Amino acid sequence: MKKNLLLLFLLLCLIPAKAQYRLSDEAQISILTAAPSDDEVYTLYGHTAIRVKDSLYKLDTVFNYGIFDFSKPNFIYRFTKGETDYKLAAYNFSHYIIEYQMRGSEVTEQVLNLTPEEINKIWNALIVNAQPENAVYRYNFFFDNCATRPVAIVEEQVNGKVKYNNPPEPQTFRDLINYCTRNNSWLTFGCDLALGSPTDRIATPHEMMFLPAYLKDEFEKATIVNPDGSERKLIKQTNRLSEELINDTNTTKEWFTPMLCSMIIFLLVLSITFVEWKRKTYFRLVDCILFFLAGVAGTVLFFLCFISTHPCVRPNWSIVWLQPFDLIAVILFAVKKFRKAAYYYHFINFAALTLLLAGWYFIPQHLNIAFIPLVATLWLRSGYGIYRWRAHI
Template sequence: MRKIIYSKIFLLCWLVFSSVKVSADAPGDTLTVSLITCSPGTEAYELFGHTAIRIERPAKKIDIIYNYGIFSFDTPHFIYRFTKGETDYWLGIERFRDFLFSYAMRNSSVYQQSLDLTQAEANALFHALNENSLPENREYRYNFLFDNCSTRAAEMIQRHIRGELLYDSTSVQGTFRSLIHECTQPDPWLTFGIDLALGSRIDKPITFQESLFLPDNLMKAFASARIQTDTVTRKLVSRTDTLVSSEPAEPEPSTCYIPSPLFVSWIWAVCVIFLSVFQYLRGWRLRWFDTLLFSFYGLLGSLLFFLMFVSEHPATYPNYSGFWLHPFHWVVAIAIWLKSAKKIVRYYHFINFAVVMALLLLWNVIPQQFNAAFAGWMVALLVRSASHIAVEQKSRLKKRPGI
């Protein structure tokens, strides 16, 4: 911890005097462009890292960051708009030293890749970024996978290179989901939520261009990229520097234990199994329990269907989780209290049992990777339908003459 504090004090001193040093050392009115990559932070929205573009023109004392990752939690109806896929981000401009200091304070590493652009290319990019930063142009509809700070930076740089940008795409493998899992590994509940919300589209093999949605992937792609013109081929990155080197923070003593989604799901499944066995043996009705259970599943299913059919998120449909988690669970939550709806409840449980059983049996066959924690929640749902079928069958046998 002491080493981290010393490094931040040194960084602060460097930032105070950096602009003077750069102006003195750099001759002429040259403009340099760098890709800035920041390592992940601890907050959910920081787990994927960050990308920005740095522009330096020492002769005019310009040293600024173009940041496509600006948003505000104070935006009206932010949660609803985020859920619906209507979150607007914008391109912001800030002094480089302020940007660097903010990431140093959150203990993120910051890497700089100086790009070997011609002055014509650098100036064209500079003017395009300024044009893009105007109030009427700066906002864009953010999309986590296809339109974010990393993809925007990559597109702007690629567009203003006069030549063909050649990448080494041989190392690209996996899917959107596997890449997301690498980033969300520290937060299993976030992983669970993302796996629930995003459907089979993110389980297809990812293309090289699509993989650039992650800042770390963009940095690696630029490191080996080359610019090919009619006369010469040159490396895109002329130099790589580590501006801030972070160290893993010492874990703070946890005040409470947070169980994993997998643990919670199977505790839930075991409780439902025991309760269902007692129901069968002792003839309990458990209507209140089923009302709460199916209402809970129906509520989650309603949220999932909202993401699938109402939101603008491109990766939420199709989603095979919608076969076991859907708003139709509300039907049985209400119908079990109505004598006239006994047939509806019976048919519902037969269909629900068959669908959930099929999903469990075809777990490794369906074209969507389910989170391991889904199994416990699905088993609980399966057992409640099986219990209802078994109890009803037992009741029918008792009513038969001679039994």
């Protein structure tokens, strides 16, 4: 194994990018698909890698486009801004598979039905990609990730054209990712909040392959149209390399969901507002806390919409009810001499939220149903703010 790793290291570091290194006729290339798991957020969507195996040269290498480093400076900021850099790494297959075996994730291998010439073209393209000056790329969740890169390599290097047959049922990008997060309602809530109306566009069958599971399914049905017009299957053999281990501890159903949390907040604020109305008083701290939290969330949404380079985040209708101006409103609520300005703010906010709630199902964006109690909470407080001004409370 050490000898094989040394050979690979020499190939990647010493061979010029334009050099050609030929594999034997026994070589094969396959697509490795790791099934989604609930271990981490980034494992919920599955993973794709490319395996190159040549028994004659005792070579068994995995090319993985999904390598990133949490410890890099400003990682969270760069991720939020859409400037996360991933890189291609090549390492021994045994190191790759043991990680998924220990995690209990299913790994499927699809051996590509390629000619020796095509195998060597893909191999040399991978070698070029893995050069230090080429290995790093700007990650894009939907359009440039660990699954889309292997698709592009295969499509570019085969002698002919890859033809995808029997396309899947039409789905939006949001449908696709929400299916992956279906067991994590809080993550679904967060994705629905952060992703704007472009996410509700129907993805093309080719675009669906940003998810490894769809790549696997589409490759299984695909054929290669040769230059002479004949066709051959893209996949010649499928192997199960690792079995999924069922973990009963991860199957517990969530009880504290976003909807429950939102309803608790709404009912609590409704009760407080009722007490205020009965006593003809005003608990200023309630508005300060609510609108401060809404303002912080609105600032994050504003950053995603207008500063980040993430795809599918703009426009986002959630910014109607979560906006940075709510932070300014906190000052208006806290200082009595700004009482008139606070009234005008409540009036504008009340009108905007009324229109949002009235047109909820006509908005060209899927809004999570758990948003409704939160929108209603802010609507209620602005409504009471208007009432207080007119009642001189």
